[in-house]
Amino acid sequence: MSEFATRLTQRMLRHGPLCAGIDPSAATLAKCGLPDSAEGALEFGKLILRAADGEVAVVKPQSGFFERFGSAGMKAIEELAALARAQEVPVLLDVKRGDIDSTADAYAHAYFHPSSPVRVDAITLSPYLGVQALKSSFELAAAQGCGIFVVVRSSNPEGEALQTARMADGRMVWETLAAEITAFNKLLSKHPVGPIGAVVGATCSDAGAVVAALPHSFILSPGIGAQGATLGDCRVRMAAARGRILPNVSRELIAKGTTAEAIGATIRRLNSEARALLA
């Protein structure tokens, strides 16, 4: 198994499969009584980390909410990532980058290189420029023991038409992407799970077929909670991926209160329910 897959699988078994989203939107910061600033965003991230107390698979800061504060927001990501990693909580930074050639390499370098100030364990990438354009990013991730989650089927309804369009050979866009990701995982790792995961929305009615086409990938599954899907949907729809599913919950984390205790209780409950995805 790749270093990333080994670490993540062990964590999922020991600490549960939950992915705790860190989405410091203006609305969330207001709800938590925190200022709408880089400092507030960092405090919110620390609050989620404290509440989780190590008992999640990964934390997933959403870059967009930090980028609102420019360099100060990026500094907050740096501090948050370093803090999480010091507590051995892996960081999946949700950046949905995607570019070609030397620019693609620069993004991979930015988030995976040991000397980078924003070094994290995994990032999300968007594949509109073609999965093959991400090849060198995949290789750099694997070489650094990191992971990449490629958006394959997004949780929002507006993405379906494009993601299910038919390529020249008759396969759907997501089918081709899944096949390419699977090929890369075989190339980059001799073990059952490789470093290239996929984002597949728990809201997607075709999620079962999608994850079945990704037998060597971790599945990051957004859409649970505010977007309408449940952990039960995840379990039923993604049966083929049991043991490899990271259900992401973000806004739901503060639905029952915004103290570390309340958020901690919510995380423990969700993570406990999510353990059904491991069986």
Added chain:
Amino acid sequence: MSEFATRLTQRMLRHGPLCAGIDPSAATLAKCGLPDSAEGALEFGKLILRAADGEVAVVKPQSGFFERFGSAGMKAIEELAALARAQEVPVLLDVKRGDIDSTADAYAHAYFHPSSPVRVDAITLSPYLGVQALKSSFELAAAQGCGIFVVVRSSNPEGEALQTARMADGRMVWETLAAEITAFNKLLSKHPVGPIGAVVGATCSDAGAVVAALPHSFILSPGIGAQGATLGDCRVRMAAARGRILPNVSRELIAKGTTAEAIGATIRRLNSEARALLA
């Protein structure tokens, strides 16, 4: 015409249509004798600005090369963007972001809100989650007098299969995107050119058909120089978009020397040739 389109059209007529890319890769910084650091990246950006001396349509910093340096890199973008804007040179920040719901709003806020530290004139977005998911970003851009360039047909060969896949109604992905962008431009502006532009590679053999389907958009055209296309290709292939084409040149800018004088001479030559795209 939208405020963005008015400003950009005037600039293209007065100062030429060239988009000067600012891509401080490690290789480029080494070639210029600059350190591979945020300071080096900022110096490189200033060098291009000084060399251009206002005689370009826009400058396009490539975010990935700055993100390598974390918050210090983002600070360099802030300083560079402020400097360019103080010289009335519009900044198109190439970030290729793309997300949904409140995250999409956060990205638009990050780059267009007057209070944002990284306020720029335009950004690029990637449409894998569906153009409709970008609606509120388009609206915020328009409200702030800013522009968005959606990647429709990328300049790299790996993107073609996905971008030409057929949606359920038989239209290709790029055709649907182009129609949706055109509808948004009509909605957001009563004038011939709207705030939602498109990225169409000069290298694409179908570029003519693509730009013909985008009658109300500026066309940012990468792929010239290092990727193999010429300004002549742009002129021939994109005849339908004359007057609205921004040809981007990045690596080519330092091909004939790395002093401000040499780069300035290259920019003047390319911008002069590019004026053929206005006629």
